[in-house]
Amino acid sequence: MHDKPILQVRNLKKQYGPGCADCADPANRIIEKNHCPKCQTVYACRNISFDLHEGEILGIVGESGSGKSTLMKCLYFDEAVTDGKAFIRSYQGGQTNIFEESSQQHRFIRNYILGMVYQNPILGLKMDFSSVGNIAEKLIAAGDRRVKRMEERSKELLEHVHIPIARMKDEPKKFSGGMQQRVQIAKALSNNPPILFLDEVTTGLDLSVQASVLDLIKRIQRELGISMLVVSHDLAVIRMLANRTIVMLNGEIIEQGLTDQILEDPQHAYTQQLVYSLI
Amino acid sequence: MSRLLEVKDLSKSFIIHHLTKKMTAIETINFSLEEGEFIGIVGKSGSGKSTVLKSIYRTYLPEKGSILYNSEKFGLVDLAKLSEREVLYLRQHEIGYVSQFLNVMPRTTARELVEQAVIEMGRPKDEARQAAEDALTHFELDPELWDSYPNTFSGGQKLRLNISCAIVKKPRLLLLDEPTASLDDASKLRVREIIERLKIGGTTLIGIFHDLEFMDGLCDKVYDLQKKIVV
Numbered sequence: 001m002h003d004k005p006i007l008q009v010r011n012l013k014k015q016y017g018p019g020c021a022d023c024a025d026p027a028n029r030i031i032e033k034n035h036c037p038k039c040q041t042v043y044a045c046r047n048i049s050f051d052l053h054e055g056e057i058l059g060i061v062g063e064s065g066s067g068k069s070t071l072m073k074c075l076y077f078d079e080a081v082t083d084g085k086a087f088i089r090s091y092q093g094g095q096t097n098i099f100e101e102s103s104q105q106h107r108f109i110r111n112y113i114l115g116m117v118y119q120n121p122i123l124g125l126k127m128d129f130s131s132v133g134n135i136a137e138k139l140i141a142a143g144d145r146r147v148k149r150m151e152e153r154s155k156e157l158l159e160h161v162h163i164p165i166a167r168m169k170d171e172p173k174k175f176s177g178g179m180q181q182r183v184q185i186a187k188a189l190s191n192n193p194p195i196l197f198l199d200e201v202t203t204g205l206d207l208s209v210q211a212s213v214l215d216l217i218k219r220i221q222r223e224l225g226i227s228m229l230v231v232s233h234d235l236a237v238i239r240m241l242a243n244r245t246i247v248m249l250n251g252e253i254i255e256q257g258l259t260d261q262i263l264e265d266p267q268h269a270y271t272q273q274l275v276y277s278l279i
Numbered sequence: 280m281s282r283l284l285e286v287k288d289l290s291k292s293f294i295i296h297h298l299t300k301k302m303t304a305i306e307t308i309n310f311s312l313e314e315g316e317f318i319g320i321v322g323k324s325g326s327g328k329s330t331v332l333k334s335i336y337r338t339y340l341p342e343k344g345s346i347l348y349n350s351e352k353f354g355l356v357d358l359a360k361l362s363e364r365e366v367l368y369l370r371q372h373e374i375g376y377v378s379q380f381l382n383v384m385p386r387t388t389a390r391e392l393v394e395q396a397v398i399e400m401g402r403p404k405d406e407a408r409q410a411a412e413d414a415l416t417h418f419e420l421d422p423e424l425w426d427s428y429p430n431t432f433s434g435g436q437k438l439r440l441n442i443s444c445a446i447v448k449k450p451r452l453l454l455l456d457e458p459t460a461s462l463d464d465a466s467k468l469r470v471r472e473i474i475e476r477l478k479i480g481g482t483t484l485i486g487i488f489h490d491l492e493f494m495d496g497l498c499d500k501v502y503d504l505q506k507k508i509v510v
Contacts, residue, residue, distance in 0.1 A: 053364060211385030218384060222398055240384055243367055258337060258363050265339040269296035 004089055005051035006227045007075075007195055012048040012084035014070050017041030034067065034251040044070040046251040048084070052195070055225045057217075059242030059259060061235060061274065067251040068231045069119075072199045074099075075229070076116045077106040088113055090194055111142045115188030115226075119200035121180035124187065127173040131158060131183045134172065135190045142191040157186040161216055178209030185216060189224070196220075196228045202237055214240055235278050239263060247271050282349060283452060283483050284335075285311040289344035289359070291330050304330040307344070310502045310509055314451075317474075317484040319494045322504030328487040331504070332454045334359070335485070336376045337366045348374075351451065371399050375445035378456040381437040383429050389440050390415065390425040396444045414443040418473060435466035442473060446482075453477065455486035459493055467493060 020039035022030045026046070030036075034043045044067045052058050060068045073079040075086065085097040091113060098109060110116075118124045125134050135154040136144075144150055158168050161182040172180045181201055188196060198217065202210040218241065220226055230241050238245055238259060245262045247255040247270070255268045266272045289308040294301050305327035312318050320328050333339040335346055341359035348358050351373060353365060361369075370376075384392070393414055397407035415425055418439045424432065429440055438458055445453060455474070459467045474497060477484065488494050494501065501510050 215384065215386050222395065239382075244363055257340070258366060260338045261340060264333070265293070267294075267340070272296050 004094065006054050006089045007052040007229075008085075008087045008094070009051075009075070010049050010085045010087075012045055012071065012074060012086065013043075013082045014045040014067075014074055014079065015041055015043050015082045034065070043251050045074065045081075048248075048253060050246055050253070050256070052227050052229060054194075054227055055221065056244065057221055057228045057230055057242045059238035059245040060229065060231045060248060061233065061238050061245060062248035063233060063274075065250075066248040068248050069199055070251075071248075072116070072197050072229065072231055076114060076197055077103075077110060088195070107141075111138075112191060113193055113195060115191070115193035115196040117181070117184050117188050117196070117198045117201050119203055121172060121177070121184050124184040125172045125180065128171055130169045130171055131163060131175075131186075132168050134183060135187050138187050138190045153190065154186075157190055158183070160189075161186045162212070176209070178205050178213060181205065181209075181213055182216065185213075185220075189220065189226075192224075194227060196226050198228060198230045200232055201230075202232070202234070210237075217241060235263065235274060247274070281314050283312050283314045283316075284349070284485075285345075285347040286331070286335070287345045287347065289331070289334060289341060289346060291327075291334055291339055291342045305334075305504070308502075308504070308507065312483060312485065314483055315478075315481050316499045317478055317486065317497065318509075319498035319501045320485065320487045320504060321491060321494070321501055324489070326504045328504060329456055332376070332456050332485065332487060336370070336374065336454055337361070338376075348452070372448065373451045375448060375450035375453045376456065377438075377441050377445045377453065377458055379434065379438060379441075379458060379460050379462075381429055381432075381441055386428065388426050389420065389429050389432075392429065392440065393443050393447050396447050400448060410447050411443075414447040415440075418443045418446070419469070434461050435463075435469070438462065438466075438470065439473075442470075446477070450482065452483045452485070455484060455488075457487055457489060459488055459490070471497065 017040055019041045020036065022038045023036035023041055031043065048071055062068050070079065074081045081099050084099060086099055087094045088098060091098060091109060116124065132151060132154040135157055136150045139150045139153060155168060163179060163182060172183050202213050205213065221228060232238055242259045245259045246253050247262065249270050255262065255271050262271060263275055266275050286308055290306045292301050292303040308331060310318065320331060322328050330339060334341045335358060337358060344359065346358040348356055350356050350369060352368065390411055393411035394407040397410045398404065420436060420439050424436065429437060432440065459470050503510055
Protein backbone atom coordinates (compact mmCIF):
# COMPACT_ATOMS: atom_id res chain seq x y z
CA MET A 1 0.00 0.00 0.00
CA HIS A 2 1.64 3.22 -1.22
CA ASP A 3 0.80 5.94 1.26
CA LYS A 4 1.26 8.95 -0.95
CA PRO A 5 -1.78 9.58 -3.18
CA ILE A 6 -1.22 9.43 -6.93
CA LEU A 7 -3.23 12.66 -7.34
CA GLN A 8 -3.87 15.32 -4.72
CA VAL A 9 -6.31 18.16 -5.36
CA ARG A 10 -6.49 21.06 -2.92
CA ASN A 11 -9.02 23.92 -2.87
CA LEU A 12 -9.76 23.83 -6.56
CA LYS A 13 -11.94 26.78 -7.58
CA LYS A 14 -13.52 27.56 -10.91
CA GLN A 15 -15.81 30.50 -11.54
CA TYR A 16 -17.33 31.87 -14.72
CA GLY A 17 -17.65 35.62 -14.42
CA PRO A 18 -15.84 38.37 -12.53
CA GLY A 19 -17.85 38.28 -9.29
CA CYS A 20 -19.27 41.37 -7.57
CA ALA A 21 -19.57 42.87 -4.08
CA ASP A 22 -22.38 40.42 -3.25
CA CYS A 23 -20.57 37.26 -4.23
CA ALA A 24 -16.80 37.80 -4.33
CA ASP A 25 -16.18 37.01 -0.66
CA PRO A 26 -16.62 33.26 -0.11
CA ALA A 27 -17.47 33.76 3.57
CA ASN A 28 -20.37 36.18 3.01
CA ARG A 29 -21.57 35.08 -0.38
CA ILE A 30 -25.18 35.82 -1.36
CA ILE A 31 -25.87 33.40 -4.20
CA GLU A 32 -28.61 31.10 -5.42
CA LYS A 33 -27.27 27.55 -5.65
CA ASN A 34 -23.96 28.29 -7.39
CA HIS A 35 -24.95 31.41 -9.27
CA CYS A 36 -24.97 35.12 -8.33
CA PRO A 37 -28.31 36.69 -9.33
CA LYS A 38 -26.75 40.17 -9.42
CA CYS A 39 -23.68 39.75 -11.64
CA GLN A 40 -24.50 36.30 -13.13
CA THR A 41 -21.19 34.82 -12.02
CA VAL A 42 -21.31 31.02 -11.74
CA TYR A 43 -19.25 29.35 -9.04
CA ALA A 44 -18.89 25.96 -10.72
CA CYS A 45 -16.32 24.45 -8.35
CA ARG A 46 -15.83 25.75 -4.83
CA ASN A 47 -12.90 24.57 -2.74
CA ILE A 48 -12.74 21.04 -4.06
CA SER A 49 -10.14 18.89 -2.24
CA PHE A 50 -9.60 15.14 -2.46
CA ASP A 51 -6.98 12.41 -2.88
CA LEU A 52 -6.89 9.68 -5.51
CA HIS A 53 -4.86 6.62 -4.50
CA GLU A 54 -3.04 4.05 -6.54
CA GLY A 55 -5.28 1.50 -8.25
CA GLU A 56 -8.43 3.02 -6.81
CA ILE A 57 -11.65 4.03 -8.55
CA LEU A 58 -13.02 7.18 -6.95
CA GLY A 59 -16.63 7.99 -7.84
CA ILE A 60 -18.03 11.51 -8.12
CA VAL A 61 -21.83 11.80 -8.12
CA GLY A 62 -24.11 14.78 -8.30
CA GLU A 63 -26.95 16.17 -10.37
CA SER A 64 -26.51 18.08 -13.63
CA GLY A 65 -24.88 21.41 -12.89
CA SER A 66 -23.23 20.27 -9.67
CA GLY A 67 -19.79 21.00 -11.12
CA LYS A 68 -18.50 17.46 -11.56
CA SER A 69 -17.71 17.76 -15.28
CA THR A 70 -16.12 21.18 -14.77
CA LEU A 71 -13.89 19.58 -12.17
CA MET A 72 -12.77 16.93 -14.69
CA LYS A 73 -12.16 19.54 -17.38
CA CYS A 74 -10.01 21.57 -14.99
CA LEU A 75 -7.95 18.51 -14.08
CA TYR A 76 -7.44 17.67 -17.77
CA PHE A 77 -6.56 21.34 -18.53
CA ASP A 78 -9.54 21.75 -20.87
CA GLU A 79 -10.48 24.65 -18.61
CA ALA A 80 -8.16 26.91 -16.60
CA VAL A 81 -8.80 26.89 -12.86
CA THR A 82 -9.56 30.14 -11.05
CA ASP A 83 -7.51 29.03 -8.08
CA GLY A 84 -6.26 25.91 -6.34
CA LYS A 85 -3.53 23.29 -6.44
CA ALA A 86 -3.06 19.77 -7.74
CA PHE A 87 -0.08 17.44 -7.43
CA ILE A 88 0.66 14.27 -9.38
CA ARG A 89 2.99 11.81 -7.68
CA SER A 90 4.81 10.82 -10.86
CA TYR A 91 5.26 14.42 -12.04
CA GLN A 92 8.29 16.12 -10.52
CA GLY A 93 8.01 14.02 -7.40
CA GLY A 94 4.57 15.46 -6.64
CA GLN A 95 6.13 18.76 -5.55
CA THR A 96 4.82 21.03 -8.34
CA ASN A 97 1.35 22.53 -8.57
CA ILE A 98 0.37 21.34 -12.05
CA PHE A 99 -2.07 24.24 -12.57
CA GLU A 100 0.84 26.68 -12.48
CA GLU A 101 2.78 24.87 -15.19
CA SER A 102 3.15 26.13 -18.79
CA SER A 103 0.82 24.96 -21.53
CA GLN A 104 3.73 22.97 -22.93
CA GLN A 105 4.02 21.10 -19.63
CA HIS A 106 0.25 20.65 -19.57
CA ARG A 107 0.53 18.93 -22.94
CA PHE A 108 3.30 16.72 -21.58
CA ILE A 109 1.14 15.71 -18.58
CA ARG A 110 -1.83 15.00 -20.85
CA ASN A 111 0.28 12.95 -23.23
CA TYR A 112 2.16 10.89 -20.67
CA ILE A 113 0.26 10.82 -17.38
CA LEU A 114 -3.45 11.36 -18.00
CA GLY A 115 -6.16 9.72 -20.06
CA MET A 116 -9.63 11.16 -20.59
CA VAL A 117 -12.87 9.59 -21.76
CA TYR A 118 -15.60 12.11 -22.48
CA GLN A 119 -19.35 11.58 -22.30
CA ASN A 120 -19.56 12.72 -25.91
CA PRO A 121 -17.21 10.67 -28.14
CA ILE A 122 -16.97 13.62 -30.56
CA LEU A 123 -14.80 15.38 -27.99
CA GLY A 124 -12.40 12.49 -27.63
CA LEU A 125 -12.24 11.05 -31.13
CA LYS A 126 -11.64 12.24 -34.66
CA MET A 127 -14.75 10.82 -36.27
CA ASP A 128 -13.25 10.80 -39.80
CA PHE A 129 -9.99 9.04 -38.88
CA SER A 130 -9.81 5.26 -38.73
CA SER A 131 -9.95 3.77 -35.23
CA VAL A 132 -6.34 2.66 -35.54
CA GLY A 133 -5.47 6.20 -36.70
CA ASN A 134 -7.20 7.70 -33.68
CA ILE A 135 -5.05 5.68 -31.32
CA ALA A 136 -1.89 6.37 -33.36
CA GLU A 137 -2.61 10.08 -32.97
CA LYS A 138 -2.34 9.79 -29.21
CA LEU A 139 0.79 7.63 -29.51
CA ILE A 140 2.41 10.20 -31.84
CA ALA A 141 1.58 12.92 -29.33
CA ALA A 142 3.42 10.82 -26.76
CA GLY A 143 6.49 10.75 -29.00
CA ASP A 144 6.12 7.47 -30.88
CA ARG A 145 7.26 7.48 -34.53
CA ARG A 146 7.40 3.76 -35.44
CA VAL A 147 4.44 3.07 -37.69
CA LYS A 148 4.48 -0.70 -37.43
CA ARG A 149 4.70 -0.65 -33.64
CA MET A 150 1.91 1.90 -33.37
CA GLU A 151 -0.31 -0.22 -35.57
CA GLU A 152 0.39 -3.28 -33.43
CA ARG A 153 -0.30 -1.38 -30.23
CA SER A 154 -3.56 0.01 -31.69
CA LYS A 155 -4.72 -3.45 -32.68
CA GLU A 156 -3.83 -4.85 -29.29
CA LEU A 157 -5.81 -2.08 -27.54
CA LEU A 158 -8.83 -2.38 -29.82
CA GLU A 159 -8.84 -6.11 -29.26
CA HIS A 160 -8.71 -5.45 -25.52
CA VAL A 161 -11.91 -3.40 -25.78
CA HIS A 162 -13.52 -6.01 -28.06
CA ILE A 163 -13.61 -4.11 -31.36
CA PRO A 164 -13.67 -6.78 -34.10
CA ILE A 165 -10.42 -6.97 -36.11
CA ALA A 166 -12.34 -6.56 -39.36
CA ARG A 167 -13.59 -3.13 -38.27
CA MET A 168 -10.42 -1.64 -36.83
CA LYS A 169 -9.73 0.46 -39.89
CA ASP A 170 -13.28 1.86 -39.89
CA GLU A 171 -13.94 5.44 -38.82
CA PRO A 172 -15.72 5.84 -35.45
CA LYS A 173 -18.57 7.72 -37.18
CA LYS A 174 -19.63 4.35 -38.58
CA PHE A 175 -19.76 2.81 -35.10
CA SER A 176 -22.57 2.52 -32.55
CA GLY A 177 -22.41 4.67 -29.40
CA GLY A 178 -21.08 1.80 -27.30
CA MET A 179 -18.34 0.99 -29.81
CA GLN A 180 -17.33 4.64 -30.04
CA GLN A 181 -17.04 4.72 -26.27
CA ARG A 182 -14.86 1.62 -26.30
CA VAL A 183 -12.57 3.13 -28.98
CA GLN A 184 -12.31 6.24 -26.83
CA ILE A 185 -11.30 4.12 -23.85
CA ALA A 186 -8.69 2.31 -26.00
CA LYS A 187 -7.32 5.66 -27.13
CA ALA A 188 -7.15 6.98 -23.57
CA LEU A 189 -5.27 3.84 -22.50
CA SER A 190 -2.77 3.89 -25.37
CA ASN A 191 -0.03 5.80 -23.54
CA ASN A 192 -0.36 3.64 -20.40
CA PRO A 193 -1.51 6.54 -18.23
CA PRO A 194 -1.39 5.96 -14.48
CA ILE A 195 -4.52 8.16 -14.13
CA LEU A 196 -7.71 7.91 -16.15
CA PHE A 197 -10.68 10.34 -16.07
CA LEU A 198 -14.08 8.98 -17.10
CA ASP A 199 -16.87 11.51 -17.53
CA GLU A 200 -20.39 9.99 -17.72
CA VAL A 201 -19.08 7.26 -20.02
CA THR A 202 -22.18 5.08 -19.85
CA THR A 203 -24.78 7.83 -20.08
CA GLY A 204 -27.07 7.35 -23.05
CA LEU A 205 -26.01 3.77 -23.75
CA ASP A 206 -28.53 0.97 -23.62
CA LEU A 207 -28.32 -1.50 -20.74
CA SER A 208 -26.39 -4.32 -22.40
CA VAL A 209 -23.86 -1.92 -23.94
CA GLN A 210 -23.57 -0.13 -20.61
CA ALA A 211 -22.80 -3.47 -18.94
CA SER A 212 -20.01 -4.20 -21.40
CA VAL A 213 -18.43 -0.76 -20.86
CA LEU A 214 -18.64 -1.13 -17.07
CA ASP A 215 -17.14 -4.59 -17.30
CA LEU A 216 -14.30 -3.15 -19.42
CA ILE A 217 -13.59 -0.40 -16.88
CA LYS A 218 -13.48 -2.89 -14.00
CA ARG A 219 -11.17 -5.15 -16.04
CA ILE A 220 -8.80 -2.25 -16.77
CA GLN A 221 -8.59 -1.48 -13.07
CA ARG A 222 -7.93 -5.10 -12.16
CA GLU A 223 -5.47 -5.94 -14.91
CA LEU A 224 -3.63 -2.64 -15.37
CA GLY A 225 -4.00 -1.14 -11.89
CA ILE A 226 -4.87 2.28 -13.30
CA SER A 227 -6.32 4.85 -10.88
CA MET A 228 -9.60 6.31 -12.07
CA LEU A 229 -11.84 9.22 -11.37
CA VAL A 230 -15.36 8.27 -12.48
CA VAL A 231 -17.97 10.99 -12.80
CA SER A 232 -21.59 9.90 -13.08
CA HIS A 233 -25.05 11.06 -12.12
CA ASP A 234 -26.01 7.39 -11.95
CA LEU A 235 -25.59 5.88 -8.49
CA ALA A 236 -25.92 2.36 -9.87
CA VAL A 237 -22.79 2.92 -11.99
CA ILE A 238 -20.90 4.34 -9.02
CA ARG A 239 -22.02 1.43 -6.84
CA MET A 240 -20.59 -1.05 -9.30
CA LEU A 241 -17.29 0.71 -9.91
CA ALA A 242 -16.15 2.88 -7.03
CA ASN A 243 -14.69 1.96 -3.63
CA ARG A 244 -15.00 5.52 -2.39
CA THR A 245 -17.42 8.22 -3.49
CA ILE A 246 -17.64 11.99 -3.40
CA VAL A 247 -21.06 13.68 -3.57
CA MET A 248 -21.19 17.14 -5.14
CA LEU A 249 -23.93 19.76 -5.01
CA ASN A 250 -23.84 23.33 -6.35
CA GLY A 251 -20.09 23.21 -6.91
CA GLU A 252 -19.21 21.87 -3.47
CA ILE A 253 -18.34 18.50 -1.96
CA ILE A 254 -21.13 17.86 0.54
CA GLU A 255 -20.23 14.32 1.55
CA GLN A 256 -17.59 11.68 0.94
CA GLY A 257 -17.07 8.15 2.16
CA LEU A 258 -17.00 4.45 1.36
CA THR A 259 -19.45 3.84 -1.48
CA ASP A 260 -21.60 1.35 0.44
CA GLN A 261 -21.71 3.76 3.38
CA ILE A 262 -22.82 6.65 1.13
CA LEU A 263 -25.58 4.40 -0.26
CA GLU A 264 -26.77 2.82 2.98
CA ASP A 265 -26.05 5.52 5.55
CA PRO A 266 -26.10 8.85 3.68
CA GLN A 267 -25.60 11.79 6.03
CA HIS A 268 -26.52 14.84 4.00
CA ALA A 269 -30.15 15.68 3.11
CA TYR A 270 -29.31 15.88 -0.60
CA THR A 271 -27.48 12.52 -0.60
CA GLN A 272 -30.49 10.97 1.14
CA GLN A 273 -32.78 12.28 -1.60
CA LEU A 274 -30.38 10.94 -4.23
CA VAL A 275 -30.32 7.48 -2.62
CA TYR A 276 -34.13 7.41 -2.20
CA SER A 277 -34.39 8.08 -5.94
CA LEU A 278 -32.31 5.01 -6.81
CA ILE A 279 -34.34 2.42 -8.69
CA MET B 280 -6.63 -17.23 22.86
CA SER B 281 -6.30 -13.54 22.35
CA ARG B 282 -8.93 -10.88 21.96
CA LEU B 283 -9.86 -10.09 18.37
CA LEU B 284 -12.72 -7.64 18.78
CA GLU B 285 -14.17 -5.48 21.53
CA VAL B 286 -17.30 -3.41 21.01
CA LYS B 287 -17.57 -0.67 23.63
CA ASP B 288 -20.62 1.54 24.22
CA LEU B 289 -21.54 1.44 20.56
CA SER B 290 -24.50 3.63 19.58
CA LYS B 291 -25.97 4.46 16.22
CA SER B 292 -28.90 6.61 15.19
CA PHE B 293 -30.07 7.81 11.81
CA ILE B 294 -31.09 11.35 11.00
CA ILE B 295 -33.85 11.28 8.40
CA HIS B 296 -33.80 14.77 6.95
CA HIS B 297 -37.12 14.80 5.11
CA LEU B 298 -38.93 13.76 8.27
CA THR B 299 -36.69 15.95 10.46
CA LYS B 300 -36.42 12.95 12.69
CA LYS B 301 -33.69 11.11 14.55
CA MET B 302 -34.14 7.37 14.84
CA THR B 303 -32.07 5.45 17.36
CA ALA B 304 -31.10 1.99 16.13
CA ILE B 305 -28.76 0.74 18.85
CA GLU B 306 -27.56 2.17 22.15
CA THR B 307 -24.52 1.38 24.30
CA ILE B 308 -23.77 -2.08 22.97
CA ASN B 309 -20.92 -3.96 24.68
CA PHE B 310 -19.43 -7.35 23.87
CA SER B 311 -16.08 -8.88 23.02
CA LEU B 312 -14.80 -11.79 21.04
CA GLU B 313 -11.72 -13.99 21.36
CA GLU B 314 -9.93 -15.41 18.35
CA GLY B 315 -11.73 -18.49 16.97
CA GLU B 316 -14.96 -17.78 18.86
CA PHE B 317 -18.45 -17.62 17.40
CA ILE B 318 -20.87 -15.12 18.90
CA GLY B 319 -24.51 -15.04 17.89
CA ILE B 320 -26.54 -11.85 18.15
CA VAL B 321 -30.24 -12.26 18.90
CA GLY B 322 -33.10 -9.82 19.21
CA LYS B 323 -36.48 -9.31 17.69
CA SER B 324 -36.96 -7.84 14.26
CA GLY B 325 -35.98 -4.18 14.22
CA SER B 326 -33.87 -4.41 17.37
CA GLY B 327 -30.73 -3.39 15.48
CA LYS B 328 -28.96 -6.71 14.83
CA SER B 329 -27.89 -5.73 11.33
CA THR B 330 -26.94 -2.26 12.54
CA VAL B 331 -24.34 -3.83 14.83
CA LEU B 332 -22.80 -5.83 11.99
CA LYS B 333 -22.93 -2.97 9.50
CA SER B 334 -21.28 -0.64 12.02
CA ILE B 335 -18.43 -3.12 12.47
CA TYR B 336 -18.06 -3.43 8.68
CA ARG B 337 -18.40 0.39 8.45
CA THR B 338 -21.28 0.30 5.99
CA TYR B 339 -22.82 2.45 8.71
CA LEU B 340 -20.88 5.27 10.31
CA PRO B 341 -20.81 4.49 14.04
CA GLU B 342 -22.06 7.43 16.05
CA LYS B 343 -20.64 6.88 19.54
CA GLY B 344 -18.42 4.30 21.17
CA SER B 345 -15.55 2.25 19.81
CA ILE B 346 -14.97 -1.02 17.97
CA LEU B 347 -11.47 -2.19 18.84
CA TYR B 348 -10.11 -4.72 16.40
CA ASN B 349 -6.74 -6.45 16.59
CA SER B 350 -5.55 -6.27 12.99
CA GLU B 351 -2.76 -8.39 11.58
CA LYS B 352 -1.60 -5.46 9.47
CA PHE B 353 -2.28 -2.39 11.62
CA GLY B 354 -2.28 -3.74 15.18
CA LEU B 355 -5.03 -2.57 17.54
CA VAL B 356 -7.34 -0.16 15.71
CA ASP B 357 -10.75 1.44 16.31
CA LEU B 358 -12.94 0.48 13.37
CA ALA B 359 -15.30 3.30 14.27
CA LYS B 360 -12.64 5.88 13.49
CA LEU B 361 -10.31 4.12 11.05
CA SER B 362 -9.58 5.87 7.72
CA GLU B 363 -11.57 4.73 4.68
CA ARG B 364 -8.43 3.42 3.00
CA GLU B 365 -7.55 1.25 5.98
CA VAL B 366 -11.12 -0.03 6.21
CA LEU B 367 -10.93 -0.99 2.52
CA TYR B 368 -7.67 -2.83 3.16
CA LEU B 369 -9.23 -4.76 6.06
CA ARG B 370 -12.25 -5.64 3.91
CA GLN B 371 -9.95 -6.99 1.26
CA HIS B 372 -7.72 -8.96 3.58
CA GLU B 373 -9.10 -9.52 7.05
CA ILE B 374 -12.84 -8.95 7.51
CA GLY B 375 -15.54 -10.64 5.43
CA TYR B 376 -19.26 -9.96 5.24
CA VAL B 377 -21.93 -12.36 4.06
CA SER B 378 -25.60 -11.54 3.63
CA GLN B 379 -28.48 -13.17 1.81
CA PHE B 380 -28.25 -10.53 -0.89
CA LEU B 381 -25.86 -10.72 -3.79
CA ASN B 382 -24.13 -7.71 -5.29
CA VAL B 383 -23.45 -8.65 -8.87
CA MET B 384 -21.38 -7.02 -11.54
CA PRO B 385 -23.12 -7.23 -14.88
CA ARG B 386 -21.91 -10.07 -17.07
CA THR B 387 -19.68 -11.53 -14.43
CA THR B 388 -19.91 -15.28 -13.91
CA ALA B 389 -19.91 -17.00 -10.53
CA ARG B 390 -16.36 -18.20 -11.11
CA GLU B 391 -15.14 -14.71 -12.09
CA LEU B 392 -16.79 -13.18 -9.03
CA VAL B 393 -14.83 -15.45 -6.69
CA GLU B 394 -11.62 -15.02 -8.70
CA GLN B 395 -11.90 -11.25 -8.49
CA ALA B 396 -12.06 -11.41 -4.72
CA VAL B 397 -8.61 -13.05 -4.78
CA ILE B 398 -7.17 -10.78 -7.49
CA GLU B 399 -8.24 -7.75 -5.40
CA MET B 400 -5.86 -9.00 -2.73
CA GLY B 401 -3.02 -8.68 -5.22
CA ARG B 402 -2.63 -12.40 -5.99
CA PRO B 403 -1.76 -13.70 -9.48
CA LYS B 404 -4.48 -14.84 -11.84
CA ASP B 405 -3.67 -18.56 -11.90
CA GLU B 406 -3.64 -18.70 -8.11
CA ALA B 407 -7.02 -16.91 -8.10
CA ARG B 408 -8.42 -19.46 -10.52
CA GLN B 409 -7.35 -22.40 -8.38
CA ALA B 410 -8.57 -20.75 -5.16
CA ALA B 411 -11.94 -19.98 -6.76
CA GLU B 412 -12.40 -23.56 -7.91
CA ASP B 413 -11.45 -24.87 -4.48
CA ALA B 414 -13.91 -22.54 -2.75
CA LEU B 415 -16.78 -23.30 -5.11
CA THR B 416 -16.14 -27.04 -4.72
CA HIS B 417 -15.85 -26.72 -0.94
CA PHE B 418 -19.17 -24.90 -0.67
CA GLU B 419 -20.81 -27.31 -3.06
CA LEU B 420 -21.94 -25.01 -5.81
CA ASP B 421 -22.85 -27.23 -8.75
CA PRO B 422 -19.95 -26.99 -11.30
CA GLU B 423 -22.54 -26.54 -14.04
CA LEU B 424 -23.29 -23.13 -12.54
CA TRP B 425 -19.71 -21.89 -12.32
CA ASP B 426 -19.70 -20.22 -15.70
CA SER B 427 -23.23 -18.83 -15.61
CA TYR B 428 -24.42 -15.46 -14.33
CA PRO B 429 -25.59 -15.42 -10.70
CA ASN B 430 -28.66 -13.20 -11.30
CA THR B 431 -30.65 -16.34 -12.01
CA PHE B 432 -29.41 -18.38 -9.03
CA SER B 433 -31.73 -19.58 -6.28
CA GLY B 434 -31.46 -18.09 -2.78
CA GLY B 435 -29.37 -21.00 -1.52
CA GLN B 436 -27.05 -20.91 -4.51
CA LYS B 437 -26.53 -17.16 -4.16
CA LEU B 438 -25.72 -17.61 -0.52
CA ARG B 439 -23.16 -20.32 -1.19
CA LEU B 440 -21.60 -18.07 -3.81
CA ASN B 441 -21.52 -15.18 -1.32
CA ILE B 442 -19.84 -17.36 1.27
CA SER B 443 -17.34 -18.57 -1.35
CA CYS B 444 -16.45 -14.95 -2.21
CA ALA B 445 -15.91 -14.10 1.44
CA ILE B 446 -14.08 -17.29 2.46
CA VAL B 447 -11.72 -17.42 -0.51
CA LYS B 448 -9.93 -14.47 1.12
CA LYS B 449 -9.48 -16.47 4.34
CA PRO B 450 -10.76 -13.64 6.55
CA ARG B 451 -9.86 -13.61 10.23
CA LEU B 452 -13.28 -12.22 11.13
CA LEU B 453 -16.45 -13.15 9.29
CA LEU B 454 -19.75 -11.31 9.73
CA LEU B 455 -22.87 -13.31 8.87
CA ASP B 456 -25.94 -11.17 8.34
CA GLU B 457 -29.00 -13.46 8.45
CA PRO B 458 -27.46 -15.88 5.97
CA THR B 459 -30.28 -18.37 6.43
CA ALA B 460 -33.20 -16.00 5.93
CA SER B 461 -35.57 -17.23 3.23
CA LEU B 462 -33.88 -20.62 2.93
CA ASP B 463 -35.68 -23.95 3.28
CA ASP B 464 -34.70 -26.36 6.04
CA ALA B 465 -32.42 -28.51 3.88
CA SER B 466 -30.48 -25.43 2.70
CA LYS B 467 -30.28 -24.15 6.26
CA LEU B 468 -28.69 -27.42 7.32
CA ARG B 469 -26.07 -27.08 4.61
CA VAL B 470 -25.28 -23.55 5.77
CA ARG B 471 -24.95 -24.87 9.31
CA GLU B 472 -22.47 -27.48 8.11
CA ILE B 473 -20.51 -24.79 6.31
CA ILE B 474 -20.34 -22.66 9.46
CA GLU B 475 -19.25 -25.66 11.52
CA ARG B 476 -16.42 -26.27 9.08
CA LEU B 477 -15.36 -22.60 9.23
CA LYS B 478 -15.29 -22.79 13.00
CA ILE B 479 -13.14 -25.87 12.96
CA GLY B 480 -10.84 -24.01 10.53
CA GLY B 481 -10.35 -21.28 13.16
CA THR B 482 -12.37 -18.40 11.66
CA THR B 483 -13.80 -15.96 14.21
CA LEU B 484 -17.48 -15.38 13.53
CA ILE B 485 -20.29 -13.00 14.42
CA GLY B 486 -23.68 -14.11 13.19
CA ILE B 487 -27.25 -12.96 13.32
CA PHE B 488 -30.04 -15.42 12.70
CA HIS B 489 -33.70 -14.91 13.29
CA ASP B 490 -34.40 -18.50 14.25
CA LEU B 491 -32.88 -19.42 17.57
CA GLU B 492 -33.14 -23.14 16.87
CA PHE B 493 -30.59 -22.75 14.15
CA MET B 494 -28.06 -21.27 16.53
CA ASP B 495 -28.49 -24.09 19.02
CA GLY B 496 -25.13 -25.58 19.90
CA LEU B 497 -23.38 -23.62 17.17
CA CYS B 498 -22.43 -20.43 19.02
CA ASP B 499 -19.93 -20.20 21.86
CA LYS B 500 -21.96 -17.32 23.27
CA VAL B 501 -25.03 -15.30 22.46
CA TYR B 502 -25.51 -11.54 22.85
CA ASP B 503 -29.08 -10.52 23.55
CA LEU B 504 -29.67 -7.06 22.08
CA GLN B 505 -32.75 -6.31 24.17
CA LYS B 506 -31.34 -7.37 27.51
CA LYS B 507 -27.87 -6.14 26.47
CA ILE B 508 -26.15 -9.11 28.04
CA VAL B 509 -24.04 -12.02 26.89
CA VAL B 510 -25.72 -15.32 27.76
